[in-house]
Structures are given as structure tokens and as C-alpha cells.
Amino acid sequence: MDISELQSTLHLLFETLQGSPVFKSLRPVSIADRVVLLLFLLSTCGYLTRGHIWDRPDPNYGAYFERPQLVNSASSNKTIMTRNIYQRIEDGDYQVVIFWGSQSGTAERFAEVLGRECSTRFGINAMVADLSDYDAESISEIQKPYFAIFILSTYGEGDPSDNAVGLWDWIKRIKDQSTKLENLQYLALGLGNSNYKYYNRVLDVVVDAFDAAGATALIPAQRADDAVGATEEDFQSWKDEVFSLLRERGYEQKTATYQATLNVWLRPNSERHSDVSQQVSISHQQSTTCSTIYPLPIRSSRELFTAGDRNCIHMELELGNNDILYKTGDHVGIWPCNPDEEIERLLKVLGLKERRNDALDITVLDDSAKPKVPRGNTLESALRHHLEICALVSRKTILNLSQFAPTPSAKAILSEIGQDRELYAQLASSTHITLARLLQLASPVDPWTSLPLSFIIENLLALQPRYYSISSSSIVSPRCISITALVVNKVIDSETPESIQGLTSNYILSASKLQSKASLPTPSFQHTASPTLGSTLYAHVRKSKFKLPLTSSTPLILVAAGTGFAPFRAFLSERAKLHTIGKPIGRMILFFGCRNPDSDYIYREELGKLQDTLGEALKIVTAFSRDQAKKVYVQDRVSEYGNDLLEMLDSGANMYICGKASMAREVDGKIEDAVKRIKGLEQSGVKVWVDDLKRRGKWRADVWG
Known part of the structure; x- marks a missing residue:
């Protein structure tokens, strides 16, 4: 329909209306009537001309979605x-x-x-x-x-x-x-x-x-x-x-030689890049389940453990005016950067410390290759923000590295490790084999100047986010999300100070500016900040199926150990809020396990206040594995309450389990044992009963390895 056809249509419509008895009976007699009539005609005109005169579709709209x-x-x-x-x-x-x-x-x-x-x-x-x-x-x-x-x-x-x-x-x-x-x-x-x-x-x-x-x-x-x-x-x-x-099948195998899929070279950088978007991974794709990445200001941080040599951080992040929305039970992906020490170690062993600020130019030579580093990055920013330089190096990569060794002895060392699975396993169990540490081990003096940057970028993984269950309720705090992060420092050799330090958890600890309780030196990180936002973390929200039921009167069974309590803090906060405004609240039983009530019982005071608010609607059952001679785990307490749990599940309760996968598997087993004992079912019948609950969304788990 062109403009002339629209004009004719509008003219005909107006004449038809004028001649109709209804129009005559509704003839405007006051200023208000005339205003209403004018608004009606303008709305009609706007509706008919949409897509023709205004809001025309972009002819190149489809290009936005092309790869x-x-x-x-x-x-x-x-x-x-x-x-x-x-x-x-x-x-x-x-x-x-x-x-x-x-x-x-x-x-x-x-x-x-x-x-x-x-x-x-x-x-x-x-x-x-x-x-x-x-x-x-x-x-x-x-x-x-x-x-x-x-x-x-x-x-x-x-x-x-x-x-x-x-x-x-x-x-x-x-x-x-x-x-x-x-x-x-x-x-x-x-x-x-x-x-x-x-x-x-x-x-x-x-x-x-x-x-x-x-x-x-x-x-x-x-x-x-x-x-x-x-x-x-x-x-x-x-x-x-x-x-x-x-x-x-008759295919002849050729001798394997390195063939680059990327052309990578360094050039002097005429200008220092300060664009913060370069710190965001190009491997992240916004989708229906994941939001855009934004720098989120840190509102506050506090330590949750009261004693011991471990840290557990509660951190609150402002959503501000960006378009991130979250729902109770969702996950937040935190994008870390690599620590200064590992970056310096790798630059030194490659003999590239003086070229850290040179720009990386990357050209794709193979259609199957995918760039991991955005254009315009310096060598240092690529190692800091885009590549997993702290990850364990695979045995296959070690074998391939040997061809670039600076000395015959270095080549022999890498060849031996790469060809011997048991030797590799032994080395991995006694030290954390990052790329820099491996190259340093093989050649302590001579730098690896012949190792192509293309090989490094191809073989290192792209830096990925680490996901945390959001521990705040979207009803209670819609524009602020909280995370609960246990700082990981795993000692892998008791005779040496070798340890695996969790990248993102230590990054969060560093950003919180709280003091580390670890006995080993903690890594140092570069943090982003702005005059308007202050200290920030790059993050995005990922949707989860770990959701509260629509009706607040549905009973809940919550099973958690350690930081697995994070989403349940959000669940209980939301239920408490609904309770205070008069909504009916279903019965809830929380099973929570940790090591010791005096050191790592996280959110203990908050739970006490929630108990006061919810009264008999909430029952808290605790398990402490290091508080008495006999270790008691959360799955043991679940077994004790088997009769109550089955009664609740049969009456329509929702059950949620959050924590390590091994704990969740034990809890599953205890409940299945209770079903066998109380209902008298065989294993096949138990499976049907469990599968039915899971299919209807009445039994959900949010667990990690």
C-alpha cells in the first residue's frame, strides 16, 4: 500500500463515519469531545501508516544475525x-x-x-x-x-x-x-x-x-x-x-607437523588502548539464557567465615541502569582476569617482556579457526583478559611444544612427559602445570623465542566465566545481586608450597579488599574502576531452572552444604517478604551442613532473623562434620527425616538440592532408601517415583563437580 492508497482509504473511512447514524448521534458538542475524537483519528491514522510512513523495517535487519x-x-x-x-x-x-x-x-x-x-x-x-x-x-x-x-x-x-x-x-x-x-x-x-x-x-x-x-x-x-x-x-x-x-579403512597417516590456523604478529603500538570493551570476551554470546556482559559496581563485601584459614565472601553488585534482569534462583557469571604473577612469568619465559604493550595483529588462515582475542589488544591485555594462562596444560600440547624447544635438553624433557601418561600424571599431582611453569621447568635459562604466538593462542583456551548461584531475591532487591564465593586454595604437595589457587574466587577476594586468611601468598590482580562507578566486576546473568514454585503455599524441602546455601538464602528471603505482606506460606524444612558451627556456619545471624519472621513455617536442621567425634553430614540428617520428607513430597512439596555433586548423589540415595523402606517398592518402582517428581519439576538440583 503506497501513500496515495492510504490517503484514499482514510478519506473513505472518514466519509463513511460522517454519514453513519452512529457518528451523527456521537457528534462532538464540547471541547472534550473534540479532543477525544481527534485522538481517536490520530491513533487510527498511526496504526494504518505504521510500516509505510513510520517504523519502516530495516532492509538490512537480517544482517544483524549473520555470522x-x-x-x-x-x-x-x-x-x-x-x-x-x-x-x-x-x-x-x-x-x-x-x-x-x-x-x-x-x-x-x-x-x-x-x-x-x-x-x-x-x-x-x-x-x-x-x-x-x-x-x-x-x-x-x-x-x-x-x-x-x-x-x-x-x-x-x-x-x-x-x-x-x-x-x-x-x-x-x-x-x-x-x-x-x-x-x-x-x-x-x-x-x-x-x-x-x-x-x-x-x-x-x-x-x-x-x-x-x-x-x-x-x-x-x-x-x-x-x-x-x-x-x-x-x-x-x-x-x-x-x-x-x-x-x-585405508587412509595413510602422514607425519604430524605444526600448521598454523592463525597468522599472529606484534607491531609497535602507537596508542595505548583504554577501551574497557576490550576486556570483554568475544567468545560470550548474548542469548535467551545469557544477558550481555556489563561492568557491575561493587556495593559492599563482607567475610562470612568467623575463624579458620579459609575465606568465604559475600559480595553485592549493583545492576544500575543497564538492561540486566534476574529472577530468584538465576546464576551470575563472573569474568575474571589472570593474576599479575602468571602474566609476568609467561612474558619472561617467552622473552617478550619488552613487547608487552605491542599490539597483536591476528589473521585467520583456516575457516575452522575462531579468534579468541578481539582486535586492538596488546600482548599483555590478551594474556590478562582473554586466554586461560592458568589452566593445566594437556599432555598432547606438551608433546607438540617440544618441537619449539630452545635447547635439546628442553626438547627431551617435554618429549618424555608428553609420551608418558604416568609421568604426566605424577607431575600434575605434584605441581600445577600452567604453560609458563612448564616452559620454565623445561628451560630455566633460555627463553622460548621460537615458540609462535599463533601456537599459544590456538592451544590455550579462551578465558571463561565462573558461575555462582545468586544469593539474593529479585523481589527483595531487584537491582542488586549478591554472590557467595568460597575462596579456593588447594594444596597439592604438602612438602612444597605448591597449590592450585582458584582463579575467580581469588579475583573476587582481591576485588573485595578483604584480608586473605590463607597461609600461602595470594595472587594479585588488576581491577577495573571508573570515577562514576567505582570498583567493578565484569559479569552477566544466566537463567536457571532452579526456581521457586509459583504459589507461595507450596511446601519446600531445601538441602545444602556450604556455599550451596546461596540460592536458599534468596528463597527464604523471598518467602519471608511474602509472609510479611500477608501471603500464605507453605511449610519449609532446611537441611544445612558445614564443618563447624563456630567457624563456617554462613549467614547464621540472618537465618536466625528469618526463623523469627517465619516462625513455625521454617524448620532448620544442621549437620556439622568436624564438631564432634563422629562426622555428621547433611545426607545423614536427610536420612533421619526420611518419613517427614516422603510425607511432604507426597503432599506436593518441592525439593531442592544445592552443593557438590557427590553430596547430591548421597542425598538422592538416602531418599531412595527411604522410599524402598516406607513404600515397600523395588528399585524399578523407586526410579519411576523419582523420575515422576523430576519430570514435574518437584525435585530439582543445582550442583557442581
């Missing part, structure tokens, strides 16, 4: 993107597709490494595919000679990663639809943590469905276990099996 690497690639003009994976494989002349389902980025990284090595070692054109980019149903079309590889992570209560939801839904339908997959050949690796009850459940469900539908597993599915820190080693062992399979 730059696809828009800028030379092949983007030749290849029409499709969501049919089989068509994509044929169009791209690929021989294998490597799917990844990743929540934290590990499975994605493994898929990229495998794809790159398939190309460099065997000359195989391998496609690395994000599961969310393709319709899962089209996997059924993959047939010989092609085959598919799946690297799938499991997190939470046996849940798939966000990008694997489409695959998960299709897998559930395979059996119902009697889908046949006789032509599909596949390999699979699962990433999980055996501390969790549903260890590698996603892999098991997918593999069972494939096998039942007639697909062929070229080698048995393997599982990587993060509980014992074996994820990298398990991946390497599985990758060796994959390469053995490729050799058996």
Missing part, C-alpha cells in the same frame, strides 16, 4: 546454506561430519581439534558441525561411505547442552516413529563427570537409540570423566582409536 565468518568467507557466495546435513556434506565434498554438543566449550574444542587433525594427518575433508545449525532428522540420510562422529557433553541432571536440544528431541522420537538408521555409521565420545548421578547420560541415550534403530558403531562409544581430571587424557585415548580405525 561474520560466513558473510566474509570466499565460499559464501558459492554455497547456499542448508539445514539438511546430508546435503551440506555432499555440497561441500566432505568425507566425515563431526557433530559437537557443548555447554562450556570443551566438546566444541575437541571437535575442532579432531577435524583439523583428520585433515593434516590423513588428508580427510572433515566438517565440524554445531548440532543446532542442522535439522537432526537429516542425520538419518547420512549413508556410506560417509560417517558421523558425535562428541556430546552431559551436564546438570543428565541434560543435553543447549545446542543439542534438537538432537535430543529427535532421539526421543526415533523409537516412536520406528525410524530406521541401517545406513548410518557413527562414532561417539561422551563428556561427563562421574560424581553426578546421570554420568554421561546424553551419550548413553543417543547411542542406545542409534543401535536400536540399526545404526553401526564403528568403534565402541567412549566416556571421558572430568571427576578425576581425565577429560583431556580420555579424549586423546579415544582419538588414538579413531586414527587406528582410519588407518584400517
Whole structure:
């Protein structure tokens, strides 16, 4: 509709209204009537002209959602993107597709490494595919000679990663639809943590469905276990099996040599960059579950432990006028920076201390490579804000590093560690093998001047946020979030001062300006501040399913140990607020465990005030593991109250468990034992009963490894 057509339509509408009996009977007789009529006509005109005269759609709107690497690639003009994976494989002349389902980025990284090595070692054109980019149903079309590889992570209560939801839904339908997959050949690796009850459940469900539908597993599915820190080693062992399979299928293996996927060089920096946006990781993607990253001002901090050599920090962050919104039970992702000591150590061992302020220029040479450092960063800012320089170096990386060794002895040391799994494990158990410490160990005197910066950026992980359960209620404090952080300092060798110092927890401690209670020296960090905001932390909010029921009268069972109490502080604060304004409150029982009531009973005074406010609606059951001769854990107290808990669950209560995965697994076992004893059910019946509660959202867990 053009402007002339709109004018004609409006004129006809006005004439029709004028001639109608209703219009005549409503003829304006006062100034107020005329104003109302004018407003009505203006509103009508505005509605009819929207999208034609005003609020026109941006013709380039779709470009906002395009991936730059696809828009800028030379092949983007030749290849029409499709969501049919089989068509994509044929169009791209690929021989294998490597799917990844990743929540934290590990499975994605493994898929990229495998794809790159398939190309460099065997000359195989391998496609690395994000599961969310393709319709899962089209996997059924993959047939010989092609085959598919799946690297799938499991997190939470046996849940798939966000990008694997489409695959998960299709897998559930395979059996119902009697889908046949006789032509599909596949390999699979699962990433999980055996501390969790549903260890590698996603892999098991997918593999069972494939096998039942007639697909062929070229080698048995393997599982990587993060509980014992074996994820990298398990991946390497599985990758060796994959390469053995490729050799058996006639592919000739070439000698592995380093081929850079990035071109990285340093140039003198003519201007010092002060743009704070460079401190924000480009690996973070705003989504329906994650907000934008913002610098959040620190309102206040306080120490929660009253004694001992550990710190537990309560910190409050202002949301200010940004667009971050949170709900009670959500998580906050804190983006740390690396400590000064590790940055200085790495610059020194690379022989680059004098070039710390030089600018990094990075060009992508391989379509599969993803930049981890934004443009315009100096070498120092890249090491401080964008790369995981404090992470453990994998055995595979150590072996690859040996080719750049400055001396024959350094090469021999790294080759021996890289080839001997037991020696590597022994070294890892006695020292924290960061990249800088490893290079320093192998060559204490000669710097690693021949080690390419491209190798460092490719092999170090992008710096990631650490997530904390928000310990404030969005109803009580909608524009301020609080976090409860235990500062981690794990001694790994009692005979030496070697320790693993939690990166983000020590970063939070440093930002709080509270005194460390640790006996070992604490790392020092560079903090951001502004004249208007003061000291800040970069953070974003991630949505969670760990939510209170809609009705405040629903009974609650809350089980926590240590800082697992954080979300329950928010839950109880919200219930107390509702109680004070006259809302009906359901019965609540809180199980809380810690070491000692006199040292680490966090929020003890607050809990006392909540108890006074809520009265009989709240019952607190404590467990202290180091307060008496016999250790009492929170799961022991849950077992004691088995009858009460089952009665509450049967009457509609919601149960929440928060803390370490090992604790949550023990609690699950105690409740299942109570179900067997009281209800007289067999294990199969117990599983049905538990699964029903979880399916209806009546049993939720928020746990970590």
C-alpha cells in the first residue's frame, strides 16, 4: 500500500463515519469531545501508516544475525546454506561430519581439534558441525561411505547442552516413529563427570537409540570423566582409536607437523588502548539464557567465615541502569582476569617482556579457526583478559611444544612427559602445570623465542566465566545481586608450597579488599574502576531452572552444604517478604551442613532473623562434620527425616538440592532408601517415583563437580 492508497482509504473511512447514524448521534458538542475524537483519528491514522510512513523495517535487519565468518568467507557466495546435513556434506565434498554438543566449550574444542587433525594427518575433508545449525532428522540420510562422529557433553541432571536440544528431541522420537538408521555409521565420545548421578547420560541415550534403530558403531562409544581430571587424557585415548580405525579403512597417516590456523604478529603500538570493551570476551554470546556482559559496581563485601584459614565472601553488585534482569534462583557469571604473577612469568619465559604493550595483529588462515582475542589488544591485555594462562596444560600440547624447544635438553624433557601418561600424571599431582611453569621447568635459562604466538593462542583456551548461584531475591532487591564465593586454595604437595589457587574466587577476594586468611601468598590482580562507578566486576546473568514454585503455599524441602546455601538464602528471603505482606506460606524444612558451627556456619545471624519472621513455617536442621567425634553430614540428617520428607513430597512439596555433586548423589540415595523402606517398592518402582517428581519439576538440583 503506497501513500496515495492510504490517503484514499482514510478519506473513505472518514466519509463513511460522517454519514453513519452512529457518528451523527456521537457528534462532538464540547471541547472534550473534540479532543477525544481527534485522538481517536490520530491513533487510527498511526496504526494504518505504521510500516509505510513510520517504523519502516530495516532492509538490512537480517544482517544483524549473520555470522561474520560466513558473510566474509570466499565460499559464501558459492554455497547456499542448508539445514539438511546430508546435503551440506555432499555440497561441500566432505568425507566425515563431526557433530559437537557443548555447554562450556570443551566438546566444541575437541571437535575442532579432531577435524583439523583428520585433515593434516590423513588428508580427510572433515566438517565440524554445531548440532543446532542442522535439522537432526537429516542425520538419518547420512549413508556410506560417509560417517558421523558425535562428541556430546552431559551436564546438570543428565541434560543435553543447549545446542543439542534438537538432537535430543529427535532421539526421543526415533523409537516412536520406528525410524530406521541401517545406513548410518557413527562414532561417539561422551563428556561427563562421574560424581553426578546421570554420568554421561546424553551419550548413553543417543547411542542406545542409534543401535536400536540399526545404526553401526564403528568403534565402541567412549566416556571421558572430568571427576578425576581425565577429560583431556580420555579424549586423546579415544582419538588414538579413531586414527587406528582410519588407518584400517585405508587412509595413510602422514607425519604430524605444526600448521598454523592463525597468522599472529606484534607491531609497535602507537596508542595505548583504554577501551574497557576490550576486556570483554568475544567468545560470550548474548542469548535467551545469557544477558550481555556489563561492568557491575561493587556495593559492599563482607567475610562470612568467623575463624579458620579459609575465606568465604559475600559480595553485592549493583545492576544500575543497564538492561540486566534476574529472577530468584538465576546464576551470575563472573569474568575474571589472570593474576599479575602468571602474566609476568609467561612474558619472561617467552622473552617478550619488552613487547608487552605491542599490539597483536591476528589473521585467520583456516575457516575452522575462531579468534579468541578481539582486535586492538596488546600482548599483555590478551594474556590478562582473554586466554586461560592458568589452566593445566594437556599432555598432547606438551608433546607438540617440544618441537619449539630452545635447547635439546628442553626438547627431551617435554618429549618424555608428553609420551608418558604416568609421568604426566605424577607431575600434575605434584605441581600445577600452567604453560609458563612448564616452559620454565623445561628451560630455566633460555627463553622460548621460537615458540609462535599463533601456537599459544590456538592451544590455550579462551578465558571463561565462573558461575555462582545468586544469593539474593529479585523481589527483595531487584537491582542488586549478591554472590557467595568460597575462596579456593588447594594444596597439592604438602612438602612444597605448591597449590592450585582458584582463579575467580581469588579475583573476587582481591576485588573485595578483604584480608586473605590463607597461609600461602595470594595472587594479585588488576581491577577495573571508573570515577562514576567505582570498583567493578565484569559479569552477566544466566537463567536457571532452579526456581521457586509459583504459589507461595507450596511446601519446600531445601538441602545444602556450604556455599550451596546461596540460592536458599534468596528463597527464604523471598518467602519471608511474602509472609510479611500477608501471603500464605507453605511449610519449609532446611537441611544445612558445614564443618563447624563456630567457624563456617554462613549467614547464621540472618537465618536466625528469618526463623523469627517465619516462625513455625521454617524448620532448620544442621549437620556439622568436624564438631564432634563422629562426622555428621547433611545426607545423614536427610536420612533421619526420611518419613517427614516422603510425607511432604507426597503432599506436593518441592525439593531442592544445592552443593557438590557427590553430596547430591548421597542425598538422592538416602531418599531412595527411604522410599524402598516406607513404600515397600523395588528399585524399578523407586526410579519411576523419582523420575515422576523430576519430570514435574518437584525435585530439582543445582550442583557442581
